[in-house]
Amino acid sequence: MPELPEVETVVLGLRRLLPGHQVIRVKFDWDKSYQSSQADTERFLFGSKVIDVRRKAKTILIDLSTGYTLAVHLKMTGQLVYVKKSNKSEQLFGAGHPNDSLLGDLPDKTTRVEFELDDHAMLYFNDVRKFGWVRLLPTATLEDVDFLKKLGPDALSVRSSDFVELFKKRRKSIKACLLDQTIVAGCGNIYADESLWMTKLHPATQAAKISRSKLEELHSNLQEVLNLSIEKGGSSNKNYINAEGGTGSYLDFANVYQRAGMPCSRCGTEIIRSVVASRGTHTCPDCQRKKV
DNA sequence: TTAAATGTTTAAAT
DNA sequence: CATTTAAACATTTA
Numbered sequence: 173m174p175e176l177p178e179v180e181t182v183v184l185g186l187r188r189l190l191p192g193h194q195v196i197r198v199k200f201d202w203d204k205s206y207q208s209s210q211a212d213t214e215r216f217l218f219g220s221k222v223i224d225v226r227r228k229a230k231t232i233l234i235d236l237s238t239g240y241t242l243a244v245h246l247k248m249t250g251q252l253v254y255v256k257k258s259n260k261s262e263q264l265f266g267a268g269h270p271n272d273s274l275l276g277d278l279p280d281k282t283t284r285v286e287f288e289l290d291d292h293a294m295l296y297f298n299d300v301r302k303f304g305w306v307r308l309l310p311t312a313t314l315e316d317v318d319f320l321k322k323l324g325p326d327a328l329s330v331r332s333s334d335f336v337e338l339f340k341k342r343r344k345s346i347k348a349c350l351l352d353q354t355i356v357a358g359c360g361n362i363y364a365d366e367s368l369w370m371t372k373l374h375p376a377t378q379a380a381k382i383s384r385s386k387l388e389e390l391h392s393n394l395q396e397v398l399n400l401s402i403e404k405g406g407s408s409n410k411n412y413i414n415a416e417g418g419t420g421s422y423l424d425f426a427n428v429y430q431r432a433g434m435p436c437s438r439c440g441t442e443i444i445r446s447v448v449a450s451r452g453t454h455t456c457p458d459c460q461r462k463k464v
Numbered sequence: 465t466t467a468a469a470t471g472t473t474t475a476a477a478t
Numbered sequence: 479c480a481t482t483t484a485a486a487c488a489t490t491t492a
Contacts, residue, residue, distance in 0.1 A: 175470055204487095230471075247471050249489085269470070271490095282489095301489050303471065319472080344482055352482095353472080360470055429470095450484060452468070 175360035176230055176327060177398055181405030182252050182267040183227045186295075189254050189265060190222040190234065194290035205284035205299060208308035216240040217308055229323050229357035233314070241311040244297065245319075250304030253278060256293035263293075267405065273298045327358035328398055335391040339379045346382060347375035348449035350394070359394060362429045363401070365454045367394040369428045374460045375448040400425055428454035 195217055200206035208217070220236035227233065232252070234242040244252065251268025255278060266274040273282050278296045285297040285306050297306055314320055325334060338356060342349050349355050350364040359367075368375050370393040373386060382390075404425060423429065427437050432445035436456035446453050 178470075245472080247487095248469065250470095301469085301487080303487065303489095342481090348482080351471085362470060451471095 175362055175401075176358035177363075177401035177405055178267060179227055179230045179232060179246065180402050182246075183225050183232055184405075185265045185267055186232075186234070186252065186254065187225040189256075189263075189293075190225055190289075190295070192221065193293070194219060194221050195236070195287055196290055197288040198285065199288075200285040202284045202302055204305060205297065205302060206306050212240070212308055217242070228314075228320055229326060229353060230360070231320065235311055239311050240308055241314060243307045243309055243314070243317075245304050247299070247301070247303035247305075249282075249301045250297065250299040253296045253298065254293060255296070256291065258292070268298075269300070271300070322354045323357040324353065324355045325357065327356050327394060330356055330391070332388050332391045336384055336387045339382070339387055340384070342379035344379065345376045345449055346373060346379045346390075347451070347453065349379045351449055351451065358398070361451050362423075362426065363394065363397055365429050366397045366425075366427060369454075369456060369460060370397065372459050374462050375453050375455060376462070397425070428456065430454065 196219075198206065198213060198217060216236065216238040217240065220238040220240065223235040223237055225232070225234050230245065232244040232246070234244065236242065244250075246252070246268050249269040249271075251266060251271075251274060253266035253274060254264070256263040268274070273280055278294070278298070279286055280298070282298040282300045283296050284299050284302065287295040289295065297304070309317060324338065335356065339346070339349055342355070347364050347368065350359045350367070351361065365375070367390060371386060371390045373382065373390060428443050431443045432454060434443055435441065436443055436459060439456065439458050441456050441458040443454055444457055446455065
């Protein structure tokens with residue numbers, strides 16, 4: 173699911189499963205979901221071996237031995253599920269948008285792309301809303317591709333001082349800045365709301381009006397919640413499955429996201445929902461006093 | 465029936 | 479030209 177920690181969970185999981193294996197075949201039912209020419213697919217995908225799996229912001233990069241890379245973007249509802257069946261056992265790993273496709277039999281009606289691997293394993297790309305995509309691109313040109321070129325520094329690793337510099341002259345709302353991947357890459361709607369609540373900042377506050385110390389606090393809180401969520405992604409819950417296939421709520425950590433009407437865990441005031449930066453926004457009206 | 469949903473991307477407005 | 483805002487994409491679920 174389509175925020176940095178979930179993408180990271182996908183990457184960490186697939187990195188243990190894919191490298192060394194060959195891609196034999198691909199099948200897709202929606203042409204926007206798999207973007208490559210037939211010729212490139214035959215030349216650079218079929219028979220190629222997976223070298224590595226990595227992440228750039230919220231894009232998953234699967235590097236192949238042919239010098240090409242499968243770039244995968246899950247957008248709002250994408251997920252990647254790896255299934256390897258043998259006579260006696262089934263190895264299963266999946267992460268992304270938390271719905272039942274992670275646990276059910278595949279392919280199902282949300283399956284857009286299927287990759288067949290040389291060891292009888294399958295990699296499924298499921299995406300209810302069809303916003304996501306898989307693209308086969310030359311590895312060397314990835315840095316020039318527009319959707320990766322314009323990204324700001326990764327939210328997980330950006331230094332505090334750089335973070336402050338990037339934000340202090342922006343005139344749009346702090347929430348719009350957090351969601352703007354060209355400023356800082358990797359934050360999404362959930363973590364924007366959570367980190368702003370932690371920092372006691374109202375999402376509609378103009379970034380330029382926020383003090384240096386508050387920005388430093390926001391930087392620290394954002395990295396904290398992202399890291400915490402990555403750790404949670406490693407445990408068994410509904411947006412992550414493994415052989416045990418356990419369920420749970422991946423939003424256990426959330427203090428405001430989708431908690432409208434429930435009490436703020438800090439002061440007890442009711443969490444409210446509004447719209448900021450044209451996205452659903454959750455705040456504690458007491459802790460995060462409105463900007464002027 | 466209407467509203468909302470984890471994210472870009474593009475066009476239009478400032 | 480750079481920045482900011484809003485609509486679009488496609489579908490399901492509450």
